[in-house]
Amino acid sequence: MGRTFAYGGIHPEYNKHLSRDKKIEVFDLVDEYYVPMQQHIGKPARCLVKKGDKVEVGQKIGEADGFISANIHAPVTGTVVDVVRWPTPVGFEVETVVIERDKAYKGEMQLRDRNWRTLAVKELLEIVKEAGIVGLGGATFPTHVKLAPQDHVDVLLLNGAECEPYLTCDHRIMVERAEDIVTGAQIMAKILGVERIIIGVEDNKPDAIDALRHASLKIPSIKVVELETAYPQGAEKQLIYACTGRVVPKGALPSKAGVVVNNVGTALAVFEAVVFGKPLIERVVTVTGKVGMPANLLIRIGTPFEKVLKVAEIATETPKIISGGPMMGIAQSTLSVPVVKGTSGILVLDEGEAANWEEWNDCLNCAACIDACPMNLLPSVFSRGVELGKIEDLRKLDVMSCIECGCCSYVCPAGRPIVQFIRVAKAILRRG
Amino acid sequence: MRFFRIIWDGITKENQVFKAALGLCPTLAVSTSVENAIGMGVAATLVLIGSNFVVSLIRNWVPKQVRIPIFIVVIATFVTAVDLTMHAYFPALHEKLGIFVPLIVVNCIILGRAEAFASKNNPFYSIADGIGIGIGFMLGLMLLATFREVLGAGTFLGKSLGIKEPALIMILPPGAFLTIGFLMAFFNWAGGDK
Amino acid sequence: MKGIWPILALTIVAVISGAVLSWIWDKTNPIITRMDREKEEIARRMLVVPEDIDLSMIPSGVYSWPNLGVKDRNGFESFKGKEGVQEYLLIWIDDLKKVHVKYNVPKDKAKFIEKAVEAINKSMKITPQICGDWDVYQLFKKAISSTVNFKKVLVLADGTKIEASKDGFIGKDGQKYVVKGDKVFCNGKEVKGKVYYIAYLGGKRVAAVFKVEPVGYSSKLPTLVAATFDGTVLGIKILSQSETPGLGARCVEIKEGEHEPWFQKQFSGLKVDEIYLTEKDEKPGKIHQITASTITSRAVTKGVREGVQEFLKMFGKEG
């Protein structure tokens, strides 16, 4: 048994065997790419191209606008056919550049080979910023902001827990590109100026742990920590507690505890940006669930889900399409949405096996949600409070500390959509 | 005619037991048998009529600052008179009702009517109010007592109804709460209260 | 003037109320106090007269119900016009042990009385069967029992017995003992003691009545116990109780067709070592407990037993 977090947690059906042993394959290029100008948390990027412009692969087509924002690059060489409002997997429409691929472009990219050790911290940070790297775990927080924390930081934590059921993209890159991840981690450590690097991996990925341990054999500052398989092991605060024993104060950022957490995928992207000079234009996506061929695919940003699923073949009559994992992923109403930087997986569930939140019973007070809550909150009380309209009272009960991991809804025997209620409460309270 | 209107309202719309939920302490305590309920109801009605009448008579020259003490004195006088009379001439009933007859003094119905009605209306209407509220109280008690006595003791007015195994709990305090809860729910529902 | 008026108003109301109340008090208080006094007195007298009254045992005289204090042979007139008397039975036993009556009772009882007098004069006994009606029998019994004279005896914890004189209980050393409720005081200090009522019938002491106060399930159970000097219980009477209805409260339950509480009736005629419950007690006795009310049953049984034991300890040798 590995280390784990302090409270709660659940053990859902992981179903990782579907795609766990599938090697990362490069997904074929498609004709049209839909590149949203907002693929990150923060302000949308400013669009630099207009209809009719020719773009080169890796060319910056969206410029970071403001402090918390990230650059966007063209995924292929081609022509901008339009700039429209287009849906994204996050759920709302944003300004999107539609690029038609040049028929002659076959996916080649100009790569450099830089020695990162000779570069200064400032230069490194600039490269990361230019490459438009954001957190690839799903939160898509711009990495260059994260790498310049306000507080004193002494630990860099790489999140390789991948606690979401079904998803295996991080697992695969850890197995296949452990060396590069380790290097990426070292680059980030250099930027942050920290000595200790901890990589936390759940113990259901022994091959990934071995690969990472092997890759970091000669680097004493890196420690690979084996974590218990439990959801939500990969949640920031829970991961920090599991790996370092530190507790992030209520309502504060992880850097308050002296820790910066980055996904292993982000480390890889940092490595590629710094060493190869490659901006973030593709990522590994797990396509799994009720599909004919579950796979881990290296997909260019902007590829519509439709094209991906056409290849993977939806294997159910009543599909439910989810961008991300089943616990925190976002259900999609259309397949027109493109793969974005935060898309860690495309999950197809059968409607029958997917949870139905349309009908629920009164709370039984069974406290299963309280036992499951990793933040040690009172989800059942919150959901009742929302039902009764007493939302203002919930602030005192720390409803804002909820990380929306969904454990409460998952375990509720009465089938109550608890985390959904909590989202309502949080939205109302945020609005004030 | 307004006189009868007031009486009717006192029994129905302003029924103190079911609508205002006042005077519940004696209501719950003495409603173990219909006989007790009638005794208590009559005693309370007499006190109500008397105190309403007197309070209404003196309403214009009672100073505001001491009106409550004066009302209490008037009520206490009537209660003591009823208590003594009952003790002397109906000793069995008096023994059953026990402390609850003297406690009519602090029954909020009596003081409530003195304050809310009698001190604002003329003696004629105040008597009507006393009669109405009193009868309403007595009927409420009797209704409660009927349920409790029939279900709890298998008798009505002391006469056996041939119920072999009455549910004792009905004449115990929990039975009083259960009965009044259901009756109140019923009257609120029937009265269309939301 | 403005400041005085509220006080004045209050005073006026209070004075008027006081006047009204004192008038009502005058009217009711005598009735109330007499009833209170009678209640215990009646219970006491009822206990010491045996179930079937043998007329030959009773000295001749006038016996009345209610007890109006009639002592003389021509006492018919003395209670005329007395207030509050609804029912009475005056029995006159002449020197030939012949019974005469004068009464004011409900009509349905009256016919029984006439018949009863005839029957009693034949058999010289008063029993329920002879009277033909329980209430009539009770009237006779109560009337006869009023001839029993009681003498209060205060027994202190050390065994000293002090008979009541007209000045109260005066000890040998001239100290005065005062009984207030169940407590005995001497010079303002509480001393342990107990009051026994010794019953004299025709100048002979026949029994004693005393109060025991066991604690039942949810209330005290003040109980009068009558016992002869050789330790036989003549009867008990639970004066008041507020036990659980249907359970402990059945200690005063009267079964249909009977006239006395069945539970209390069981004690009559028992010797002291028979006063145990039939089961579930230290040793098997003759008292059947009230179903599912062991606590009440045991409390009364134990209280009576210990009362009798204490009584025998005090008076046994003299009996």
Add this chain to the structure above:
Amino acid sequence: MRIPYNLEERFKVSSSPHVRKSWTVRSVMLDVLIALIPAVLASWYFFGIRAMLVELVCVLAAVLSEAIVQYLFFEKVTVDDLSAVVTGLLLAMCLPPSLPLWIAAVGSIVAIIIGKQVFGGLGNNPFNPAHVGRAVLLASWPVYMTTWMVPTKPGTSQWLGTDIVTSATPLGMLKESGYNWAVVAKKVSLWDLWIGNVGGSLGETSAIAILIGGLYLLWRGVITWHIPVTYLGTVFLLSLIFEGPAKHIADAVVYPPLFHLAAGGLMIGAWFMATDMVTTPLSKGGRIAFGIGAGVLVFLIRKFGGYPEGVCYSILIMNAFTPLLDRIFKPKTFGEVTQG
């Protein structure tokens, strides 16, 4: 440009999480029913036809009254979640086998209507419905509710319910002997007590059968250990401290605590009643306090109270304290630590 929202390719969306643990109210209740099987079988073995009848009547009355009340008040009829069956069966488990069947039915109806539906149905009742039913029956028909049938063997006339011999419960004997352990130890052997070969309620007597069911519930994760362990532990410790050394019987130290654990409704109370989700505290601390409180109450009622048995009341009283315990033992949010 194509319109992205093609109606034909619209999929059903919902908020995350998109998967759910495969348990429902129904499966929880089913687990409770499965856990009750050993106790039910024990009751059939020791009390025969009467036991079956009382259980059948209780369950039927509970289910019917729930369905009828919900139908009359235009609620969704939810008898298929089995909670009414559980309430009925648990009530039956606390009733004496010789109880007239109509009283058992009344108990079930009271449990469902006054104990549960009046408050708004499953999940909103402050008190354990089965114990509410039992308390009302005990107050209403105390004589029937305290007349206990002697356990018997299958096939005898008593087992068939034709003639019924009554006796006292072990706790009743203890109370009536004035807590004289020597008297009770002679009459009741610990083995009989734990196996259930003594007078008592249907399901209360066989401590071992209930223990098996309780452990099953614990294993299935329907209940947590907090309440049963603290509840039983408190009674055990109190009886060890206050009953053990004083009495002069051979196994004085072991007898009273083991007696207290197995006698009366303590086992079924601790495993099935006090762990009722709806009426017990939410937090672990609250549950521990609940268990200790109920344990102390049981001991006090048994030793000093008017009734020989106090499990029903101890749980009902602690149910009343549940909101307070929830308030006191509110879990501390992760990260709610004053740093430095």
